[in-house]
Amino acid sequence: MADEFPVPETRVLAVASHVVSGNVGNKIAVFVLQSLGCDVAALNTVQFSNHTGYGQWKGSRVSAEEITDLYQGLKQSYLDEFHMMLTGYIPGAAAVNAVGAIAKELRAKAEQAPEKFFWVLDPVMGDHGRIYVAEDVVPAYRSLIPYADLILPNQFEAELLSEVKITDMETLQQAVHTLHDKFSTPHIIITSVNFNSSTPPTHLTVVGSTMTSTREARLFKITFPAIDCYFSGTGDMFAALTVVRMREAVHATPGLDTVPSWISDDSVDALDLPLARAVERVIGSMHEVLSKTSAEMKQALEGITIPEDAGQARLAKSKAAELRLVRNLSCLRSPSEDFKAVRI
Template sequence: MATLAMQSLGCEVAALNTVHFSNHTGYGQFKGTKSSAQEITTLYDGLRQSYLTDFDVLLTGYAPSATAVEAVGAIAMDLKKRASKRPGSFFWVLDPVMGDQGRIYVNEDVVPAYKSLVSHADLILPNQFETELLSGIKITSLQNLADAVTVIHRTYNVPHVIVTSVQLPAPLSSSASSVISFSTADSSSVSQDARQNNTLAVFGSTMRSDRSARLFKLEVPRLDCFFSGTGDMFGALMVGRLREAVFQDAPALRETASWISPDNISATELPLAKATEKVLASMHLVLEKTMIARNEELARYQSEDDNPDSEFAQLSDEERKVAVEKRARLRTSKAAEVRLVRNVDLLKHPVVKFRAKEWNQ
């Protein structure tokens, strides 16, 4: 998901996979292995020995253990050191994959491992729960969310933050050149429980020189479907679009550490906001196409099943019921696979309909 999305925007990608699974975890079952810290390090060493580490962006996502997180961090530190004499020549996008919906789904020691790395990243992409873990603030309102983003800027000195999968009580609820990318797990899918209102919201900020937040929000219509891999798509498209927004529209930032805009640039004019508009435009269009294809595929399954229980005729009634329900769930998961390849033009040429708005606390 992430590799293709970045390649579609002209990025040359070296992908180091942190898992090797038969399918994404949204199916509820899979076969495969998780990469060890040593395997991750060895692959990077292979790139380095052949002078293949002239990357200007690093995108990192799911890491299966604390030692794997540390291995990813060591790679980031090496790339940052190599670029230290040329401000703006290297940018790290970190998705701190730890959990969602109030639940940590990685080993407990992964959380402090990420907290020790966040301060070295240029842009982080936490969901609401991960924002709470990093800031120590329970997010129940817009003010809580603003406070949490401000704490992250000031505590970790992270220049850019985008909070995804935001769900708040009514009335507002809703939830590049050379790139090295780590594949991520199915961590940022649209949650079944998140579908409470008709919009989904993303909140972002680029800090000022005093580490205060410049906040913007962007809302898009909710699509009533469960998708897997949307977090990976978001991060990957953000790599290409943010780099584009800086290099084409704000070229002076190319030689500015972490691509931080001057304090007089408003929230909605930030490269981060402009990039987010294009990213969400592409995602919404691709997911609309996916919903159409999903419905057609599910309808085809129904029309082809003349005797839907025949496959499990040898089972008892109770076993047959369980098997039929499982097959239906797996078919639904397959039908909802994001149609990225066949809609790659929508990644390249999105029609922006949803604009960022300044978020006044």
């Protein structure tokens, strides 16, 4: 019996962090991509014992030179043919630029057939108003955005890139418009939109847009119930699923995979965009995995005594909150169809 996969043969270069234990960065992205049928080249930008949310970790970063060197290794053996590239956390501006140079080179290599290379860039810089990378990473990402096909900033990262303060749907639309216009970014997904940061939200919204030929936004949104816990690795899983579901949706649209950056014709309405179909399926999987993780986390925490010491309590909670994916594969393969894109 042949296995069924949502995408045709797809070779992806995934550049992100590696943790020995737990499920963030490439540790979760590679498994998601492989489970959905992609041949993944995994270039790890760090090897840490665990994610930094624990408050303590061991291990080391991979330098910008080593990143470049690993790519040269692929190149010299003709292993640098990729349909797609996914980039996540990269430690420091020099390494961001090294990864950017790889993406530019892969883009240049596809000059004769630009539709054959698609870069999904997750500009990992911060969240909830706080930058958690070095300051010079922000301009480094700004200089790379014009080379990406699809970016997935969260609300705060969208502000950093667009330099538009997002406080409501109107300013969010301005930010998206700026990103399309200033950086020519074809596809934008703003993850976890929340205009009222003072109270925990009951629902979260993802906003997406594929630009028209005149760089106008075609905006849609998808709203889903919030889960009252932060799970590290959520963004990495979202990005990996986006790679697969975008390729799937484009592949299902006759002729679109021959168009550079897979930009739908101007006649296509926002709600009919392949990007909208992709994000619907991504959220279908995400919501199910997060719900299961939340339930299993509560169960795990009920079984133990949370230490009084704040640091120890953080360790116990971080461990309990690791994404539960490996034994919940059906969430990936058969995403729920509960979430539909609507007009903003």
